[in-house]
Amino acid sequence: MNAVRGLFARLEIDERLLGMILCLIGIWVGFHILSDGRFITPRNLYNLSLQTTSVAIMAIGMVLIIIIRQIDLSVGSMLGVTAMIIGVIQTFWLPQLLGGGHPLIWIIAALAGILIGATLGGINGLMVGYLGVPSFVVTLGGLLIWRGCAWWVTQGQTVAPLDETFTLLGGGVYGTIGETASWIVALIAAVAIAFAAHRRRRQHIAYGFPVRPAWAEIAVVAVQCLLPIGFAAVLNAYEMPAVAAQKLAEMKGWEIPEGGLHIFMGIPIPVLILAALAVIVSLLLNKTRFGRYVFAMGGNLEAAERAGINVKRMTVLVFVLMGALVGVSAIVASARLQSAGNSIGSLDELRVIAAAVIGGCSLAGGSGTIAGAILGAVVIQSLQSGMSLLGYDASLQNIVTGLVLVLAVYIDRLYQQRRPS
Numbered sequence: 569m570n571a572v573r574g575l576f577a578r579l580e581i582d583e584r585l586l587g588m589i590l591c592l593i594g595i596w597v598g599f600h601i602l603s604d605g606r607f608i609t610p611r612n613l614y615n616l617s618l619q620t621t622s623v624a625i626m627a628i629g630m631v632l633i634i635i636i637r638q639i640d641l642s643v644g645s646m647l648g649v650t651a652m653i654i655g656v657i658q659t660f661w662l663p664q665l666l667g668g669g670h671p672l673i674w675i676i677a678a679l680a681g682i683l684i685g686a687t688l689g690g691i692n693g694l695m696v697g698y699l700g701v702p703s704f705v706v707t708l709g710g711l712l713i714w715r716g717c718a719w720w721v722t723q724g725q726t727v728a729p730l731d732e733t734f735t736l737l738g739g740g741v742y743g744t745i746g747e748t749a750s751w752i753v754a755l756i757a758a759v760a761i762a763f764a765a766h767r768r769r770r771q772h773i774a775y776g777f778p779v780r781p782a783w784a785e786i787a788v789v790a791v792q793c794l795l796p797i798g799f800a801a802v803l804n805a806y807e808m809p810a811v812a813a814q815k816l817a818e819m820k821g822w823e824i825p826e827g828g829l830h831i832f833m834g835i836p837i838p839v840l841i842l843a844a845l846a847v848i849v850s851l852l853l854n855k856t857r858f859g860r861y862v863f864a865m866g867g868n869l870e871a872a873e874r875a876g877i878n879v880k881r882m883t884v885l886v887f888v889l890m891g892a893l894v895g896v897s898a899i900v901a902s903a904r905l906q907s908a909g910n911s912i913g914s915l916d917e918l919r920v921i922a923a924a925v926i927g928g929c930s931l932a933g934g935s936g937t938i939a940g941a942i943l944g945a946v947v948i949q950s951l952q953s954g955m956s957l958l959g960y961d962a963s964l965q966n967i968v969t970g971l972v973l974v975l976a977v978y979i980d981r982l983y984q985q986r987r988p989s
Contacts, residue, residue, distance in 0.1 A: 584928045588943050592950065599954030607954055610806035614833060616946075616953050617803070618739045621838040622647075622901040623916060624945035627923040628849050629890035631941045634924055635866040636886055637933035638696060638703040642710030643894050643920050646688045647913035648718035650898035654681040655727035655908030658734060674734035682895040688714065689891015690884060697883030711917065719910040728907035738903025739836035741812040747804045750834035754800035757843075758793040765789045799835075806833045838900045842942070845896065849889075850938045862886065866934035915966075922969060923948055926976040947972070 600607040626643050633640050658677040666672060692710060696703045736743040745753065765785070772779045780788065808816070813829040816822075822829070853859035861882050864872040873879045902908045927944030929936030951972065952965045 582928075582937075582940075585937070585940055585943070588927065588940065588947065592943065592947055595947065595950050595954065599950070599957065603954070603957045606957060610802050612953070612957070613802055614806045614836070616949060617839050618836055618904060619953065620945050620949040621739075621836075621842045622897045622904070623919045623923055623949065624842050624942045625845060625893055625897040625900065626890075626916065626920040627927070627941040627945050628845055628938055629893035630920050630924040631927075631929050631936040631938055632849075632853065632862055632886050633703075633890055634921075634929045634931060635862055635933055635936050636883065637866055637869065638883070638886075639707065639921070640692065640703065640887070640890055641707040641917050641921075642688075642692065642714055643890070644913040644916035644918075645711045645714035645718065646685060646891065646894045647898045647901060647916055648910060649714045649721065650681050650684045650688070650895050651902040651908040651912050652718045652721040652727065652910060653684055654678075654898065655730060655902060656721060658731045659727050659729070669732075671733070673731045674737075677731065677734055678737070678899050681899045682892050685895025685898060686888050686892040689887045689889070689894065692891070693884035693887030696887065697880040715910075715914075718912075722910070724910050726907050726909040730902065730906055730908070734899075735903045735906045737837055737841070738900055738905070739838045740904065740906075741808065742816065743837045743903075744803075744834045745837065745840065746834045747832040748834075750800045750804055753835060753840070754796040757796035761792045761796075762789055765792070803835050804832045807831065808833055838904070841896065841900065845893065846938050846942060853938065858882075858885070863934060919945075919948055919969070922973040922976075925973060925980070928980070930980055931977065944976075 596608055606612065626647070630640065630643070654677045657680055658673050662670065662673045662676060688710075692703070692706055695701045695706045744750075765788075769779055769785060771777075779785070808829075808831040810828060813831045814824065816831065817824050817829055853862060861872070861877050864875065864877060865879055865882060869879060898913070901912060905912065923944035924936065924941045925931060925944070926947055927937070927940030927942070929941060948969055951968055955965050955968065
């Protein structure tokens, strides 16, 4: 076992992340067999990617929250009230001011959603950072308060329909970038991965840091580059339903050939939003002073404060970032549903925390990765999607998700105990 760990360390492979990937593969293969080959299909994987984005976006922020040894139980309710407000803004307020179908409606609604989420997160941060109220209590109260506000906004009525351009942000039939653009994005991502790996290796060599053997570097980078290309290939294999393709042709004025239109979906817009946010926050966490302060606070809060870090201000900023990501998630979730109901986001706080923890984020603070949290969100959604495909009801899905969460925390505890000091 020590030899294997030594090899992983030499190759710079995160053994927990690798274990998560192997578990995810096992889940997919298992459900594919049990569902008679219906799980690992372009259509199901397309839907899986859409269903994962909302939770995964919030899980990115939850990583930072947990790293600084805090928790946020209010994200689901914050999503609910934010979605309701931006629904009212674009359905009732802006059409009266700008006129129905105005091109600025979706932009204003989206910016309002991010601003509202950041404000709600800032309220949590102020109470935790400056008033000293435990985050568990603050956000537990927020869970109840914001869920009540979500109902109060429209007295429980669902807001619909939303702006047509706005709904594209949720994916769906027309909310994709298409086949050609998907290939371009995948190739750009692969080139960026290869360039970043090459630059990192040169820096390590220049400063005398240990590096992987050349063969291992090539193998690892090749696998990483193949991931976006393979992802694009799978989604490009999913053909748009004939009815939707015909409707799109009528809107665009295209001539329909005798054999019918064959339009392939490509990468959904919400997945691109998730990928962009993951890259931005990862750079923020790993390449900036802000990120170093976050890890310092998670490692030892008292030492961080004595080192001159304004931990109160940092706490507020982390919660503001969490709230802004909740706002983005509210945009994606309501756009995907093409409506905003007061129950939207229910229990999402548990899924978000579970995604972060399952992805390797330690509840003891001080450690966690964005990639792991996104992978954890994919695992949770894969379990729910697979059980839905097999006809199991929501109660069993919650039971399984809870068991997986407890198991992940137990595995993390074992990992921390066996980790060399």
